[in-house]
Amino acid sequence: MIPFSPPRIDDKIINEVADALRSGWITTGPKTKLFEKKIANYCSVSNVLAVNSWTTGAELLLYWFGIKEGDEVIVPVYTYCATANIVIHRGAKVIMVDMNSDFGIDVSKIEKYITSKTKAIIPVDVGGLPIQFDELKEIVNKPSVKAKFNPQSENQEKLGRIMILSDAAHSFGAKYKGLNVGSEVDFTVFSFHAVKNLTTAEGGAICINLPKPFDNAEIYKQLNTLSLHGQNKDALAKTQKGSWEYDVIDAGFKCNMTDILSSIGLVEFDRYESETLPFRKRIFKEYTALLSNHKWAIIPHYVDKKRESSYHLYLLRIKDITLAQRNLIIQEIFNQDVSVNVHYKPLPLLSFYKGLGYTLNDYPLAESIWECEISLPVYYSLSTEQIKEVVSAVVFAVEKIKSNA
Numbered sequence: 001m002i003p004f005s006p007p008r009i010d011d012k013i014i015n016e017v018a019d020a021l022r023s024g025w026i027t028t029g030p031k032t033k034l035f036e037k038k039i040a041n042y043c044s045v046s047n048v049l050a051v052n053s054w055t056t057g058a059e060l061l062l063y064w065f066g067i068k069e070g071d072e073v074i075v076p077v078y079t080y081c082a083t084a085n086i087v088i089h090r091g092a093k094v095i096m097v098d099m100n101s102d103f104g105i106d107v108s109k110i111e112k113y114i115t116s117k118t119k120a121i122i123p124v125d126v127g128g129l130p131i132q133f134d135e136l137k138e139i140v141n142k143p144s145v146k147a148k149f150n151p152q153s154e155n156q157e158k159l160g161r162i163m164i165l166s167d168a169a170h171s172f173g174a175k176y177k178g179l180n181v182g183s184e185v186d187f188t189v190f191s192f193h194a195v196k197n198l199t200t201a202e203g204g205a206i207c208i209n210l211p212k213p214f215d216n217a218e219i220y221k222q223l224n225t226l227s228l229h230g231q232n233k234d235a236l237a238k239t240q241k242g243s244w245e246y247d248v249i250d251a252g253f254k255c256n257m258t259d260i261l262s263s264i265g266l267v268e269f270d271r272y273e274s275e276t277l278p279f280r281k282r283i284f285k286e287y288t289a290l291l292s293n294h295k296w297a298i299i300p301h302y303v304d305k306k307r308e309s310s311y312h313l314y315l316l317r318i319k320d321i322t323l324a325q326r327n328l329i330i331q332e333i334f335n336q337d338v339s340v341n342v343h344y345k346p347l348p349l350l351s352f353y354k355g356l357g358y359t360l361n362d363y364p365l366a367e368s369i370w371e372c373e374i375s376l377p378v379y380y381s382l383s384t385e386q387i388k389e390v391v392s393a394v395v396f397a398v399e400k401i402k403s404n405a
Helices: 012-021 031-041 054-065 081-089 133-140 143-148 154-157 217-225 259-270 273-291 322-334 351-355 365-372 384-403
Strands: 048-052 073-075 093-097 118-121 163-168 185-190 203-206 316-317 373-376
Touching: 012 259, 031 048, 031 203, 031 259, 048 054, 048 217, 054 081, 054 118, 054 154, 054 163, 054 185, 054 203, 054 217, 054 273, 081 093, 081 351, 133 143, 133 163, 203 217, 259 273, 273 316, 273 384, 322 373, 322 384, 373 384
Parallel strands: 073 093, 073 118, 118 163, 163 185
Antiparallel strands: 048 203, 185 203, 316 373
16 A cells, blocks of 8 residues: 555664653753754744744744634635634634635635634645735735734734634745745744654644844744743752752643754755755656546646745645545545545545535635645655556546446
8 A cells, every 4th residue: 555644763763762752851951952943044034942832832823922712814715624613712703714626725815804803814725825915915015914913912913914824734845936935924833743754753834034123032032931830930040059949920822842853854854955945846747748648637736926835735736526526536535445535535524614604615726726625645665666656556546436327
């Protein structure tokens, strides 16, 4: 069976993790701080906070910004549930916007959903392709949009507009206007989950990029404190002589990254540009070369003049099929010992959000795209021969199901 996306665990990672274990320091410590500095430099920001997941990191930011019951947060309808769940956790209302053909939120439709209750927008780089950040920033900075903004917290007052929190769970290493993503908007949050391009098993990181008058170094300190129950000293600081005493200044979260997880991340980071990204890019090109000959194949968009994907997901679409046919095609592919997936089931199809009254009929493009999408395997050790096997299985399955229609 060709798997979908196994992590790359080798002796380099095992040895680095063993080094952390032998050091006696296994929670947040020197390896985590080094990992943060490497990411900050890579993403052209001054401050990065490593956390234990995208979800907790992003919710931490909503808390910091003062989002609460009665507020609204705009998200794409086509995303993993975590993007919306964190809004629910804060007691706010999820406002869903339809997607465009490259799987990102349709930025041109966002403004009509903005009200005096809108406090944040969470765009998502689905599959690793950055959204159109310039267009989104232009919207939130329009005088007419800023006039609607109704600040209800100190941080909202200081920012003076809707906060943009980029869901970059898929897009570590993607490029926007020639730079690695992370410095485009107020906050960018990465995921380092086991299936991501760069993994720490579980984990994530927050890139802090707030405009003046914010001091991003000070915001890092605030977020670091909030990630440790609101305690004003982390475990490393408390080991200093005579430095045991601490205070709790807020009812914070517990979402710090540990040195064990950072050990994996440090190895992954050091070979990311030289090995991981080039290998994934090769896989995308080989899939595209083999599938472009088939009229039913809609090739995913992964590079243009301003943007280049991180090559996280190969989001293939099949022309002129029904949802039932798509599901039969997937089963047929699995029958040939190839693992595939679907990204994503739109939020209104999930029982929880359906129960809140959301319906997919309100988002026609999301409905049409999800019904024909199949994600193909992409991982470091996927060989050219295996890529041919995957494509052969897909072609066989599609043509078999289409011929039986």
